[in-house]
Amino acid sequence: MSTPTRTPSGAPSHLSGAGGRVGDDAARPDGVLKVRGEFAYGSDLWMDDMLWGVTLRSPHPYARIRSIDIGGALAVPGVHAVLTSDDVPGEKVYGLELADQPVLALDVVRYQGEPVALVAADHPDTARRAAARIVVDYDVWEPVTDARVALGHPTWNQLHDAPAEVTELSRESANLHPHGNLVRHLKVRRGDPEPTADVVVVGEYEVGMQDQAFLGPESGLAVPGEDGGVDLYVATQWLHVDQRQICAALGLPPEKVRLTLAGVGGAFGGREDLSMHVHACLLALHTGRPVKMSYNREESFFGHVHRHPATMRYEHGATRDGDLVYVRATIYFDGGAYASSTPAVVGNGGTMGIGPYVVPHVHVDCYGAYTNNPPCGAMRGFGSVQTAFAYESQMDALAAELGMDPVDLRCRNAMEQGSEAITGQVVDSPAPVVELLRRLEAMPLPPEVPTGDDVDLRDMPGGVSNTTHGEGVRRGVGYAVAYKNVAFSEGFDDYSTARVRLEVVGGEAVATVHTAAAEVGQGLVTVEQQIARTELGVDRVTVHPKDTAVGSAGSTSASRQTYVTGGAVKAACEAVRARVLERAQAVVGRPVADLRLDGGKVVSDLEGVALPLADVLGDEVVEETLEWRHRPTEAVDPETGQGFAHVQYAFSAHRAVVDVDTELGLVKVVEMACTQDVGRAINPQAVIGQIQGGTAQGLGLAVMEEILVRDGRVQNPSFTDYLIPTVLDMPPMRVEILEYADPHAPYGLRGVGEAPNISSGPAVLAAIRQATGLPLTRVPVRPEHLTGT
Amino acid sequence: MDFLQPATWEEALEAKAAARDAVPIAGGTDVMVGMNFGRLRPSLLLDLTRVPELQQWADDDGAVRLGAGVPYARVISELGDRLPGLAMAARTIGSPQIRNRGTVGGNLATASPAGDAHPALLAADAEVEVASVRGTRRIPVTEFYRGVKRSALADDELIAAVRIVPPRGPQQYSKIGTRNAMVIAVAAFGLALHPDRRAVGTGIGSAAPTPRRAPAAEEFLAGELDGLWDSRAELPAATATRFGEMVAAAAAPIDDVRGTARYRVHALSVMARRALTWAWADYRKGDPTCA
The missing domain is CATH 3.90.1170.50 (Aldehyde oxidase/xanthine dehydrogenase, a/b hammerhead)
Structure with a gap:
């Protein structure tokens, strides 16, 4: 492979950074550059x-x-x-x-x-x-602008007062593509096809298009x-x-x-x-x-593609005691003009579409359709964000119907290790859903709504816009829990490639990690360094620019890079280490059972051997490149949706506390609390960052973020009118991280990035619902929904 | 595109007279956005930031004469006590960076119905001082707004200053946005009680083709307050409610991506009722400023 004869300015360079091993709050090698505005972006x-x-x-x-x-x-x-x-x-x-x-x-x-x-x-x-x-x-x-119209299905959304008229489509343009308007239909069939239950709740929900x-x-x-x-x-x-x-x-x-x-x-x-x-x-x-x-x-x-808007109809049946008997769900994802990753979004939406609960009888139909709306594809939470709004709203509605506490109802039906998911897949690593919820419940609540002369406008719905000094403000508290598959599912050959080199530079052993895994701001470069430091016992680790001169690392998506590329870097380091230890034994002149690398030295605790790594290596450059795979998954059965579809699940839960100005329909989220099981926090500070960021993005979808599309045209393509949360919208957080190791994953870790993005929005919606008493079946919730205007 | 940076007000006025399609720029928070999105392609950009008198404010004949180039951040820090309504409006604008750059003069020049300063200026009976090589004139702000992003400014004129008499009574300002900071108004309301004149001033933003007052509501409230100015007695809740409804009735909003017309009307009625309640409570406490 040739290298370019000229490189542009602003091209990436090697990153090195301060210390930090697995489990430490290692500092990002690109952090200072970014804070100072010196980091070169693509632009x-x-x-x-x-x-x-x-x-x-x-x-x-x-x-x-x-x-x-x-x-x-x-x-x-x-x-x-x-x-x-x-x-x-x-x-x-x-x-x-x-x-x-x-x-x-x-x-x-x-x-x-x-x-x-x-x-x-x-x-x-x-x-x-x-x-x-x-x-x-x-x-x-x-244009064809409704997923159900595109598929020729009836519309049932209660948000439209009258049944939508089916557009008379001309014969030549009714189908966007030669194979029709259906991208994928996923069916999950489990248990009795015609179940009955003491108590039944039905709801119809809609999620807008997030960017x-x-x-x-x-x-x-x-x-x-x-x-x-x-x-x-x-x-x-x-x-x-x-x-x-x-x-x-x-x-x-x-x-x-x-x-x-x-x-x-x-x-x-x-x-x-x-x-x-x-x-x-x-x-x-x-x-x-x-x-x-x-x-x-x-x-x-x-x-770029956006998050799929969704329309969903759910029916939950339960016993009087609150045991879930059945769930029927019909889910439509509007994929827009081209397929992008719609098939996989449908896969996630369907196979995890009822949440982390155990239900004996399940009937899910999940559709992805072509329309003339903007193409939709991958976005954090990928097919699970939309359904979580529906299934968690249903759990609250069912709790209300049963006169039960919503958290108790969730705990009663929660998945645990050994449970069967609706795909029939046995959950074979910790699934601490109950603990996540109970820990949230045990956290102290923030102080009451401030009133009177002490009011700081920044604490009020509306902020410094001075719309209330406490008038009309009511508080609500809501809970939600979510689970999400980590890495690529349904039989995809999901691997990463890592090249690790160990050599002596300036008298010191230096490791270089080379992968094609995209650093998009999440901190993978830090994780790669931490793993190399841990496995090779060196301080200086350089991250090579990410390029195609090394094999694929797979996508930086699906919460997978720390798991999969982290796994590949770990495996490559182990291969390098094996060669170095072999060389060390040659230097010692005999096998030593407990040799390891630590502090830039080859160490034996039993024999007290401590050779400087630089001496062992000499001029030798030890380099290993290898592909690493997580355990395989399999495609689900096309008629029943049964199968070992997912390699790992991530679990998180949120409690949201909101103040709503019920007269003006303005919302102030007062506090977000989150519990998440991360298996092992490779970099606790970065984990907290992911939880805070994911929480903010979920909150944004709940109360403000939507690309408004009318007749196939985007109405708000700017940050003037596509609103994302500011510092006055995103509150302080309480976060508790659990570390129950997944025995199948490197270091026992779980993917982190997506789960908190899924449970945050439904918790905010539940809290607004509690504050207002309104049913609220669409997100983002607008002031118009809260004021009936 | 040409770029001129006059050092004096006279040079600026001469340049505008010579090139009437020149676009003046101060903080650039509107003009640069328009240029970056290709909506504005001026043949000549007239940078007014080097004209000293535009960057100053002074007491002048019983009014504050606020130079057109004074940024919102200084309105808040230097004039919060004398022009409370305008300072409250300024606090709702954009981010700290925008408040450091954006000016009241620029808000007037753009004359957007959503401009945050307008309701406060309307409620306070402000005057706009405009100038050209032909001379200087003062336009009551009520006559300044002529349509969506159109004003009474002639094509050879520049905005020199805004004149506002510091109030003798309380002022309030409220704005609705769909997030809690850095947001364009869905609807806004400014209120000034003038006990010295036994009068009421109002201003409505983002709920009609131009910023406008609510004259019937003002008249109604002035009548209701007639017996209360001296007694400083409690204001009947029904009066505040009726005032809110009459303010809302003065609006003529549309549906757009930021909100529905129905919501805007509803929100105005709530904002006006609450603003009056707060202003009257301040008046009863004898506190003329209530920021």
Whole structure:
């Protein structure tokens, strides 16, 4: 594999950092740079002779392209290339699971913002002006904007006063894709198909479209190589799946498409699909010049997939004593125009769709549909966030119906180690659902609602906007618990690759860890260093830039990197260590039973041997590269949804305390408390960070975060109107971390990032419901819902 | 795009007279957003941040003359006692960074119905001092707003200052947003009680094509307070409720991504009722400022 002859400024460099082993609060090697504003993100990439690429996007959610005239754009001085789908040399469609999305629009555009043409020019403004001169003649069609309408299913949502009229779709446009509008239908069938119960509650729920709202918009720089290939520096989540898709589109072999991870400003799933990757490479190869593409905030809202909106109908049956007898659930995920990861989202939504409870009779239908709404795909919590709002709302409704305490009802039906999930899979590691809930209950509650002259407006719903001094404010407390599969499921060959090198540099043993696992802000680079320090007993550990010069690490998603890449780094370190100890025994001249590496030395406790590692290594460079897999999973039965689908579950629970101004419909979350079992906290400080961040993101969905889509068009593509929580919205937290080891996982750890994102929002919703007495079946909850306006 | 940075007010006015489509910029919290999103492409950007008199405020003939370029942060820290309503409005604006940059002059120049300063200026009977090479004139703020993002400013004029008489009675300001900080108003309300004139001032934001007053509500409340100014007796709850309803009736809101028209009307009635309750309680305590 060749290395690029020139590298841009802003390209990543090796990271080293202070000490810290597994279990320590090791400091991030990139932390100080980020706080000082010195860390180079993808948007900071620069080469002096680079061109700027921009994308012309469809203004229509659904239209046939009659013709594209690029003449006007080519005539603009400073323009070097104008490309359309005709210029894509390889496969013209791509996709994570199904290749159904055009690199550039073919004959039909299926969502507002779909890329149609590309321009490269010597200035971004020139490129934008030129793109505006491309004339696209559209035959505009009526968009399909409801998942149930798309599938020809009846609508039953109580939020619409009247049954929605089925749009008269023209024959040629009723189906978005040749194979129809169904992406996946997952069925779970367990127990009696016609169960009955003493007490039955039915609810219909709706979850709006959330955005990942990462701070660093999509950006990258493609540099044409002398070998006819291309080097792409890009802020992304999974270098090798990008590489596979880029190779297909460019018609180039992997050795000619080399990727390096640029600085990533957050991901949360939104970078798992391609954005500007192929586009920048096409322009670079076409012009022979480096090409930078960097979306602005508005374009970013059209440039990545969002969280699937969901409509869900649940029916829970229980005995008078509060034992769950059955659950029937019908779940619709709106996948938007292209499949992206909809099949896996449907898999999660269905196989974990009733929560961490034991239920003998289960009937779940989970659908993912194509519509002309924005494409939806991976986002933190992935198919579980949506269903948790429904099943936890149902548990509260059932508790109310039974006159039971909601936490008692949950504990009575909670999953535990040895329980069978609704897939029939036996939960074969700790599942401390009851303990998580009881610990939350035992935590002290925050002080009562402040009133009178002592009121600090920052504590009030509405904040310093001065809308209440306590008038109309009522408090509510809500609980929710969630579980989530860790890593890739349903038989996916889920592995990571690690290369670990140990050598003497400047008289000291130094380890270098090289993986392709994307650091997106979560702190994997710190974890990689901690593991190497622990396993090799050295202080100095360098993290190599993330690139495709080493094998795939899989995606930075599904809470999997500490587990899977952490496992790979651990295994590679063990292989390196074995060779070093063998060498040490050669130096000693005989086998020593208890040799280990510690403090830069080879140590034997029994014999007191303590050779400096630098002396043992000498000039030798010990390097090992290996692939590491978690235990295999299997596909579920297509008719029953039964099977060993998931490798591990993560469990978390939240208690939310809210104050609601019931007259104005404004909400102040007073406190969030979280308990989570993490198996083993590799870096406790980073674990707390994940819990706080996941909690904030779940809270955001509960009370404010929604991409508003009307007739297939996004109404609020900016941070002016797509609101995310501020410091006055996200309260202080109480966090308790449990560490019940999973015997199947490295160090016993569990994935951390997603579970708290799932249980937080439903707890907030439950608390608002308790404060107001309103049923509240849709999130985000708006002031209009709370005031009947 | 050309860029001019006049050092004096005279130079600035001459530049505006010579290039009437020039876009003045102070804090840039509106103009730069417009440019970054490609909605605004001025042929000439007129940077007013170097004009000294725009950055100052002073007492002038019984009023505070607030230079158009004084940022919100200074309104809060330097004028919180003299212009309480405007300072309360300023506290609701954006983030600390935005309050360090954004100005009342810029809020007026943009003339958005959602501008946070407007309801406070309306309630306080402010005047806008505008100037051109032709001379200086004062426009009552009630006559300044002419439509969505349109004002009475002529194309050769610049905003010099806002003049506000420090109040003799309490003022209040409330704003609704769908999060607890850094949010554009879904609806806003400003209230000023003027015991010296036995009058009431109101201002409504984000609930009509322009910021506007609620004249019928003002008249109603002034009448109800007629016998209460001297006694400082308790205000009947029904009066506050009726006042809220009349403020809401003066609004003409629309449905948009930030909120429904129905919610805006409802929220105004609640905000006006509560604001009056707080203002009257302050008046009864004899405390003219109530921030």
